[in-house]
Amino acid sequence: MSRTLLTGNGAAAWGARLAGVDYIPAFPITPQTEIIETIAKWIDTDEMNARMVTLESEHSMITAAGAAAATGVRVFTATSSQGLLYGMEMLYSVAGWRAPFVLVNVSRGLSSPLTLEPDHNDILAARDSGCLQIHCSTCQEVFDSMLIAYRLAEDERVRLPVIVNLDGFYLSFTREPVEVPDQKAVRDYVGSYDPETTLFRASAPSSQGVAVLGGGPYSYFRYELHLAARNALRVYDQVAEEFGRHFGREHAAVEAYRVDDADIAFVMMGSFATKARAAVDRLRDAGLRVGLVRPRLLRPFPEAHIKRLLKGKRGVAVIDQNLSMGLGGVLHSEVASALYGQDGAPAMLLSFVAGLGGRDIADEEFFEMVAVTQRAIEKGEAPPPRLLYTQAELREVRKLQAIAHVEYEELNRASSANEGDRQ
Amino acid sequence: MFRIRFHGRGGQGMKAASRILGNAFFIEDYEVQDAPRYGAERRGAPIFAYVRAGREPINERGIIRHPDLVIVADDSLVPVPGAGVMSGVDARTVILINSEESPQVWKQRLNFEGHVFTLPVETADRAELRFIGATCVGAAARLLGVIKRESLAEAIRQELADLGSDMVEINLSKALAAFDSMQAEEGRVTPAVTESAADYRPPDWIDLEFEDARASAPAIHAGATSVEVRTGLWRTLRPVIDHDRCNRCWWVCSTFCPDGAITVDSEGRPQIDYDHCKGCMICVAQCPPHAISAVSEQDAQAEEAEVAST
Numbered sequence: 001m002s003r004t005l006l007t008g009n010g011a012a013a014w015g016a017r018l019a020g021v022d023y024i025p026a027f028p029i030t031p032q033t034e035i036i037e038t039i040a041k042w043i044d045t046d047e048m049n050a051r052m053v054t055l056e057s058e059h060s061m062i063t064a065a066g067a068a069a070a071t072g073v074r075v076f077t078a079t080s081s082q083g084l085l086y087g088m089e090m091l092y093s094v095a096g097w098r099a100p101f102v103l104v105n106v107s108r109g110l111s112s113p114l115t116l117e118p119d120h121n122d123i124l125a126a127r128d129s130g131c132l133q134i135h136c137s138t139c140q141e142v143f144d145s146m147l148i149a150y151r152l153a154e155d156e157r158v159r160l161p162v163i164v165n166l167d168g169f170y171l172s173f174t175r176e177p178v179e180v181p182d183q184k185a186v187r188d189y190v191g192s193y194d195p196e197t198t199l200f201r202a203s204a205p206s207s208q209g210v211a212v213l214g215g216g217p218y219s220y221f222r223y224e225l226h227l228a229a230r231n232a233l234r235v236y237d238q239v240a241e242e243f244g245r246h247f248g249r250e251h252a253a254v255e256a257y258r259v260d261d262a263d264i265a266f267v268m269m270g271s272f273a274t275k276a277r278a279a280v281d282r283l284r285d286a287g288l289r290v291g292l293v294r295p296r297l298l299r300p301f302p303e304a305h306i307k308r309l310l311k312g313k314r315g316v317a318v319i320d321q322n323l324s325m326g327l328g329g330v331l332h333s334e335v336a337s338a339l340y341g342q343d344g345a346p347a348m349l350l351s352f353v354a355g356l357g358g359r360d361i362a363d364e365e366f367f368e369m370v371a372v373t374q375r376a377i378e379k380g381e382a383p384p385p386r387l388l389y390t391q392a393e394l395r396e397v398r399k400l401q402a403i404a405h406v407e408y409e410e411l412n413r414a415s416s417a418n419e420g421d422r423q
Numbered sequence: 424m425f426r427i428r429f430h431g432r433g434g435q436g437m438k439a440a441s442r443i444l445g446n447a448f449f450i451e452d453y454e455v456q457d458a459p460r461y462g463a464e465r466r467g468a469p470i471f472a473y474v475r476a477g478r479e480p481i482n483e484r485g486i487i488r489h490p491d492l493v494i495v496a497d498d499s500l501v502p503v504p505g506a507g508v509m510s511g512v513d514a515r516t517v518i519l520i521n522s523e524e525s526p527q528v529w530k531q532r533l534n535f536e537g538h539v540f541t542l543p544v545e546t547a548d549r550a551e552l553r554f555i556g557a558t559c560v561g562a563a564a565r566l567l568g569v570i571k572r573e574s575l576a577e578a579i580r581q582e583l584a585d586l587g588s589d590m591v592e593i594n595l596s597k598a599l600a601a602f603d604s605m606q607a608e609e610g611r612v613t614p615a616v617t618e619s620a621a622d623y624r625p626p627d628w629i630d631l632e633f634e635d636a637r638a639s640a641p642a643i644h645a646g647a648t649s650v651e652v653r654t655g656l657w658r659t660l661r662p663v664i665d666h667d668r669c670n671r672c673w674w675v676c677s678t679f680c681p682d683g684a685i686t687v688d689s690e691g692r693p694q695i696d697y698d699h700c701k702g703c704m705i706c707v708a709q710c711p712p713h714a715i716s717a718v719s720e721q722d723a724q725a726e727e728a729e730v731a732s733t
Contacts, residue, residue, distance in 0.1 A: 391629050
């Protein structure tokens with residue numbers, strides 16, 4: 001076992017390599033491309049024995065992933081943001097085939113306006129697809145989650161695609177120390193894939209995802225998909241526990257950091273949650289009892305863990321790095337639904353939206369969120385949801401608007417002058 | 424924890440430099456986090472990279488707001504607002520800058536009280552800039568005071584092995600020379616004390632108000648606004664046309680220019696728009712009579728300044 005500096009993308013590629021994947025349908029997109037570049041290089045130098053095929057779009061790529069998985073081979077693929085959305089039709093379809101594979105999504109904010117830096121609206125658009133979701137906060141976790149994801153996806157009680165999510169830039173291009181175990185240790189944990197009934201073969205026609213009408217059969221198949229996803233809660237706990245025994249690292253469905261005696265807890269997902277961890281340490285140094293609850297699993301939603309961890313807390317600040325237009329933060333409403341009517345549920349559940357398009361969250365903003373939560377507890381009244389946004393940021397936008405406005409005026413002057421010419 | 428920020432242009436090796444420093448810290452048993460940050464993903468465009476290194480696992484992430492050490496590979500970036508070279512710099516920050524100007528000149532220019540060091544490179548020779556990353560990282564390693572000479576060498580071998588032994592050797596000699604030159608300043612960089620959660624300045628959060636779509640849609644109601652962005656600032660080499668040698672073919676250079684920065688006038692003479700030429704040198708390679716030459720941008724600007732003053 002060696003400890004080495006790897007980017008999140010590199011860690012994902014190592015996970016695919018050591019899990020022994022057979023087939024990788026690929027299509028490039030920033031900030032994910034380094035994953036398929038790395039794997040392509042290994043295949044080229046015979047360090048990895050797998051077949052990579054570049055497709056003409058993510059729509060075809062996800063179709064190929066599902067189709068290959070249906071032949072009983074182990075499949076890996078990766079995409080990001082616009083690419084995930086372009087393949088969205090097939091993402092929902094292949095989940096219904098019950099053909100397991102692992103897809104890495106490197107989170108990046110969605111257009112419009114176009115951006116490259118991360119938030120979670122891309123991966124949340126796949127929330128209801130039937131694919132399971134694991135959200136990572138460090139490069140080590142990316143590697144480890146790849147192995148856990150294959151165990152989860154291929155388990156006979158589940159048989160669903162799993163998406164491993166890592167944030168663009170803050171994980172994808174960031175190097176951190178990563179323990180990479182040797183091939184044998186990984187094989188002992190991941191095992192080989194037994195496809196059982198999913199054995200699509202040449203010259204032996206079968207149909208995946210057939211048409212059904214009338215609602216009855218459709219409801220049956222869709223609800224079975226839901227039950228498979230619900231099974232994944234139990235299966236996840238088992239395969240994560242087994243992972244801990246093999247490799248000595250714990251990856252609970254929900255990470256709890258200094259939560260037990262906390263009065264106030266942050267709830268957040270993804271790589272910025274490590275910043276919340278750092279803030280928790282500093283707040284503890286200042287004598288405040290604060291902790292962090294971080295869901296790694298988003299689908300299936302681990303509400304039992306959330307309920308248990310947040311029970312008896314005085315206040316909870318949910319930090320969403322996403323925005324559902326017309327609602328607000330997605331995680332906030334999911335946590336609220338888990339806690340509603342529960343004995344010992346926190347009275348104050350505050351909503352913050354932050355980190356859209358990779359916008360940084362400063363230390364003092366974590367401190368201030370705790371101060372706002374404390375005031376809400378004292379007053380007995382939760383403030384409205386808040387977007388973390390400063391005066392200085394708005395000033396920058398005003399500058400851009402001023403430039404755009406001058407150009408708009410010039411264009412109007414030019415077009416009215418043209419009108420004059422014609423008359 | 425040390426917090427270090429590298430600034431340079433795409434192609435000057437700042438990503439490699441940050442990774443070498445990361446490797447060196449890792450060899451010294453530090454916990455490490457390093458990352459490049461690209462905007463335009465183009466040669467010559469401003470990029471930055473950062474390294475964090477400490478004895479405990481690192482939970483901080485993303486941009487470094489208050490660096491202990493800022494390394495500037497290309498001094499022409501300092502006045503470029505988008506490059507953010509001076510962002511979050513305070514009196515205890517150490518600045519290491521590749522410049523012909525003296526540290527005193529930079530202190531005055533930047534109105535900066537702290538330590539400024541300049542790099543011992545012959546900036547007149549632009550070919551040296553191929554190795555500026557190695558020079559930067561060598562000097563930085565000594566300023567940090569916790570990286571041994573042999574650890575720096577090992578870090579370079581790890582990072583550059585794929586480039587072949589010749590490149591490794593050149594980079595090693597540059598980096599180690601810079602390391603040695605900073606002997607008197609060893610350990611000049613000290614990690615900042617982290618801000619306390621008991622006593623912090625609250626953020627000036629505001630409530631965003633609704634604004635109608637005429638203002639709040641991300642649209643620019645005008646064409647060709649990209650001309651307002653002077654991408655010529657990214658250029659490190661300048662193509663210069665010798666009009667006596669130009670055979671007025673009227674199309675090769677202008678057609679190959681990927682940025683449409685070459686126009687041909689009514690007499691068939693090509694003209695380069697230096698506000699938008701990024702200095703890719705494709706025209707230099709394509710011109711049939713070799714009438715376009717590559718000139719160091721710094722030299723060209725110095726010459727222009729001289730002409731303007733006379």
